[in-house]
Amino acid sequence: MIFADAIAWLLDPVNWSGAKSIPVRVGVHLLYCLGAVLGASLIAVPLGLYIGHTGRGGVLLVGSSNALRALPTLGLVTFLYLVMNGVQTVSVLIALVVLAVPPILAGTYAGIQDVDRGVVDAARGMGMTGSQRLWRVELPNALPLLVGGLRNATLQVVATASVAAYVGIETLGRPLLDGLRVLDYAQVVGGAVLIALLAVGLDLLLALAGKLVIPRGLRLAAETRRRVKPVEEAEVVDVV
Amino acid sequence: MGDIAKYLGDAGTRSALLTMLLDHIYLSLVPLVISVVLAVVLGLACHRFRWVNTVLVSVSNVLYTIPSLALFVIIPAVIGTSVLAPVNVVIALTLYTTTLLVRPVAEALAAVPDHVRAAATAMGFRPWRRFLTVELPLAVPVLAAGVRVGSVSNISLVSVGALIGTGGLGVLFTDGFRQRYLAPIIVGIVLTMVLALVVDLILVVLRNALTPWTKAGRS
Numbered sequence: 001m002i003f004a005d006a007i008a009w010l011l012d013p014v015n016w017s018g019a020k021s022i023p024v025r026v027g028v029h030l031l032y033c034l035g036a037v038l039g040a041s042l043i044a045v046p047l048g049l050y051i052g053h054t055g056r057g058g059v060l061l062v063g064s065s066n067a068l069r070a071l072p073t074l075g076l077v078t079f080l081y082l083v084m085n086g087v088q089t090v091s092v093l094i095a096l097v098v099l100a101v102p103p104i105l106a107g108t109y110a111g112i113q114d115v116d117r118g119v120v121d122a123a124r125g126m127g128m129t130g131s132q133r134l135w136r137v138e139l140p141n142a143l144p145l146l147v148g149g150l151r152n153a154t155l156q157v158v159a160t161a162s163v164a165a166y167v168g169i170e171t172l173g174r175p176l177l178d179g180l181r182v183l184d185y186a187q188v189v190g191g192a193v194l195i196a197l198l199a200v201g202l203d204l205l206l207a208l209a210g211k212l213v214i215p216r217g218l219r220l221a222a223e224t225r226r227r228v229k230p231v232e233e234a235e236v237v238d239v240v
Numbered sequence: 241m242g243d244i245a246k247y248l249g250d251a252g253t254r255s256a257l258l259t260m261l262l263d264h265i266y267l268s269l270v271p272l273v274i275s276v277v278l279a280v281v282l283g284l285a286c287h288r289f290r291w292v293n294t295v296l297v298s299v300s301n302v303l304y305t306i307p308s309l310a311l312f313v314i315i316p317a318v319i320g321t322s323v324l325a326p327v328n329v330v331i332a333l334t335l336y337t338t339t340l341l342v343r344p345v346a347e348a349l350a351a352v353p354d355h356v357r358a359a360a361t362a363m364g365f366r367p368w369r370r371f372l373t374v375e376l377p378l379a380v381p382v383l384a385a386g387v388r389v390g391s392v393s394n395i396s397l398v399s400v401g402a403l404i405g406t407g408g409l410g411v412l413f414t415d416g417f418r419q420r421y422l423a424p425i426i427v428g429i430v431l432t433m434v435l436a437l438v439v440d441l442i443l444v445v446l447r448n449a450l451t452p453w454t455k456a457g458r459s
Contacts, residue, residue: 066392069393070395070432072399073400074400074414075410075413075428078413078414078417079426082416082417082420082421083422158307159304159305160307162307162309163403166403166414166417167417173309176309176313180313180323180404185314188313188314188317192307192310192311195307196302196307
């Protein structure tokens with residue numbers, strides 16, 4: 001059975017030591033993912049906050065961010081690799097940042113856009129300046145969607161970092177490509193399982209971090225809304 | 241630029257490009273069409289039976305963490321097709337796109353107001369006719385939004401198939417990389433993005449044609 005073979009590959013001590021061992025590849029994979037998500041956040045979060053806060057450039061943003069999603073990562077990696085004369089690290093990082101920007105940007109922008117206008121107006125009525133409104137009202141209210149965007153971006157980057165192995169980086173894509181060349185499915189499935197575990201682990205971590213940073217008031221509001229909603233709908237039906 | 245002109249100047253290259261483009265369209269759009277049908281059926285099941293929803297949510301969460309490259313090669317090992325068969329890519333992308341579409345479809349069906357459903361029933365619509373002519377059309381805007389995301393991501397994912405030797409525009413990337421030749425890579429990136437853009441425009445036109453009432457609301 002192929003999955004039994006994959007588990008055997010995963011547990012084989014030979015794969016757990018040396019420069020091409022599983023721990024090294026997991027580490028490299030993680031480093032690239034962290035770098036890409038951090039880099040993309042540095043670009044996408046301020047941009048999303050600015051556009052969401054000022055309401056300027058939303059249409060342009062949606063269009064260009066959709067165009068970015070259509071950029072094939074494999075094409076971008078090989079292109080940058082050749083343009084930069086074989087500097088793998090930078091070419092892979094840039095390609096992964098490009099991949100991670102659209103979901104984070106969309107999450108941040110949608111988060112700010114979705115903030116109840118009444119809440120923002122109330123903040124203005126209380127005499128808050130533009131930046132106070134942004135940092136103390138809009139940003140905390142936007143956090144659930146912003147964290148959602150970060151989780152999406154992380155999932156995509158973790159899955160796609162395997163493509164980096166094609167230009168010679170020791171990510172978890174290596175066992176996929178190596179196994180494919182010699183038709184050793186145990187290696188391929190083993191590598192895929194590792195990537196999936198990594199993705200699930202990071203997603204859980206981010207979900208937990210999201211729980212910690214999202215203000216308690218927001219969670220209470222969401223729960224009350226959920227509890228109240230069915231009653232409202234029932235009333236509508238009654239009236240009809 | 242001169243390189244690209246020289247590359248495109250060769251008639252053999254141009255006909256090869258056309259084959260790749262057609263392969264790419266086939267590999268990315270066939271899964272999209274199958275997924276729409278599957279997602280509507282599964283979305284309906286989700287909407288009617290709670291347990292289907294629970295199962296699908298957990299399956300899709302796991303499926304999304306499996307890298308496309310891995311799925312492309314695991315599928316032949318599981319169902320016994322040849323490694324190089326394009327059908328692997330079609331199955332993998334169908335799986336991704338269906339999971340992407342099911343949840344929004346189920347939510348859109350659940351969001352159809354009860355009084356609309358009640359009105360259709362009162363007018364004598366039987367459940368199937370009500371579903372096909374009232375509930376499903378009302379879910380089209382949400383479905384269309386999902387299909388647009390799915391088409392863009394399929395078109396960009398098919399390129400990865402080149403690493404396992406299926407056709408499509410991704411072959412330009414692996415060829416260019418092997419020969420250290422930039423022109424095919426640039427042509428491949430441009431063609432992929434143009435294809436995504438054109439398909440997206442077609443989808444927008446299709447959505448507007450299928451939902452004439454949204455235009456009436458806007459004007």
